[in-house]
Amino acid sequence: MDAHDFVTFSARRKLAPLTAGSPRDLLLSFLTDYVKALGTSGCSIIGHIKGIVEDGESPPLFFSATSLSGEPQLKGGPLGQGSDLALTITVIVSGVDTEQLSRLLDDCLAGYFLCTLHGG
Amino acid sequence: MKLIIISGFLGSGKTTLLLGLVRRLTSGNGCDFVILENEVGEIGIDGVFLEKQGLQVKELYSGCVCCQLAGDLVVTLREIKDVLDPDGVILEASGLAKVESILDTLDRYYGELEGTMVISLADLERFELYQEEPMPFVINQIRYADLVVLNKTDSGDGELTATMAAKLAELNPDAEVIGVSALEGSNLDLVAERLGTWMRTTS
Ligand SMILES: Nc1nc2c(ncn2[C@@H]2O[C@H](COP(=O)(O)OP(=O)(O)OP(=O)(O)O)[C@@H](O)[C@H]2O)c(=O)[nH]1
Numbered sequence: 001m002d003a004h005d006f007v008t009f010s011a012r013r014k015l016a017p018l019t020a021g022s023p024r025d026l027l028l029s030f031l032t033d034y035v036k037a038l039g040t041s042g043c044s045i046i047g048h049i050k051g052i053v054e055d056g057e058s059p060p061l062f063f064s065a066t067s068l069s070g071e072p073q074l075k076g077g078p079l080g081q082g083s084d085l086a087l088t089i090t091v092i093v094s095g096v097d098t099e100q101l102s103r104l105l106d107d108c109l110a111g112y113f114l115c116t117l118h119g120g
Numbered sequence: 121m122k123l124i125i126i127s128g129f130l131g132s133g134k135t136t137l138l139l140g141l142v143r144r145l146t147s148g149n150g151c152d153f154v155i156l157e158n159e160v161g162e163i164g165i166d167g168v169f170l171e172k173q174g175l176q177v178k179e180l181y182s183g184c185v186c187c188q189l190a191g192d193l194v195v196t197l198r199e200i201k202d203v204l205d206p207d208g209v210i211l212e213a214s215g216l217a218k219v220e221s222i223l224d225t226l227d228r229y230y231g232e233l234e235g236t237m238v239i240s241l242a243d244l245e246r247f248e249l250y251q252e253e254p255m256p257f258v259i260n261q262i263r264y265a266d267l268v269v270l271n272k273t274d275s276g277d278g279e280l281t282a283t284m285a286a287k288l289a290e291l292n293p294d295a296e297v298i299g300v301s302a303l304e305g306s307n308l309d310l311v312a313e314r315l316g317t318w319m320r321t322t323s
């Protein structure tokens with residue numbers, strides 16, 4: 001396993017929460033699902049999944065996951081409830097390709113958010 | 121202008137350590153630093169985080185400074201020296217970086233630095249991963265370090281910490297190994313002291 005065996009994928013999405021729960025909890029549930037989905041799709045090592053969620057007003061929420069078994073970590077926020085969110089995410093892992101990373105991202109987000117592509 | 125390179129595998133705690141060290145050094149030693157963030161992802165994340173903490177950050181992303189962005193590293197260091205001329209630049213290398221290649225680039229193309237110090241992190245939470253999957257670039261990060269920081273000691277017991285510290289010392293017998301929790305701040309004063317001493321004395 002060397003550096004070139006790791007795949008890097010970055011994306012931005014615009015998210016509208018599907019339920020009234022706290023955005024922090026929704027994000028944590030999404031991240032937990034995403035890590036689990038990566039594990040069952042052949043991902044052997046999570047280098048780092050990290051990103052930022054912003055609502056345009058509150059301090060941003062930063063998230064991070066570094067293993068297939070541990071809990072994702074969140075810091076910053078709290079995000080306002082009921083507002084649209086901008087997600088920026090970078091995933092560096094081994095064992096899956098970028099198409100899978102992108103598809104699984106959108107599949108897992110869809111459980112908690114209405115999700116659209118978000119440029120620049 | 122001196123250069124401190126912080127290297128270590130993906131997610132080992134480089135950004136967390138960097139923030140803890142800069143806070144200690146700017147208040148204790150009056151040094152001013154510019155942070156140079158290198159990420160292989162197309163979008164910078166750590167730079168945003170550190171800027172929110174009030175630090176001055178430059179970013180090199182979409183590649184690694186040990187290979188694709190080696191030229192950009194030299195150009196950016198020159199610019200920082202010409203425009204800002206800080207006491208130190210702290211480069212957070214990407215988690216995939218081979219430190220030997222960064223040092224080689226600097227040796228060949230940027231001789232103006234007053235000194236370079238490499239701090240490499242290893243991550244106690246990844247103890248099993250390191251055993252099962254010894255990755256050459258991670259070993260290279262440790263071998264070329266002037267100081268090895270064993271991070272996330274809060275996640276394991278003293279015995280595991282001692283075992284991993286001994287393995288790191290075997291890989292790089294010349295470097296001191298310091299166990300820390302960058303998240304909780306434990307032992308960061310010691311790392312900051314080593315760095316502060318180096319900042320004051322090396323030329
Ligand atoms: N338990 C524990 N977690 C830590 C410690 N230091 C950092 N972390 C966590 O580890 C994760 C990654 O930390 P970062 O500082 O972003 O790691 P990094 O090496 O900069 O990551 P990349 O730049 O993506 O390679 C975050 O969730 C941190 O909160 C520590 O001492 N103990």
Ligand SMILES: [Mg+2]
Nearest residue numbers: 134135166212
């Ligand atoms: Mg980082």
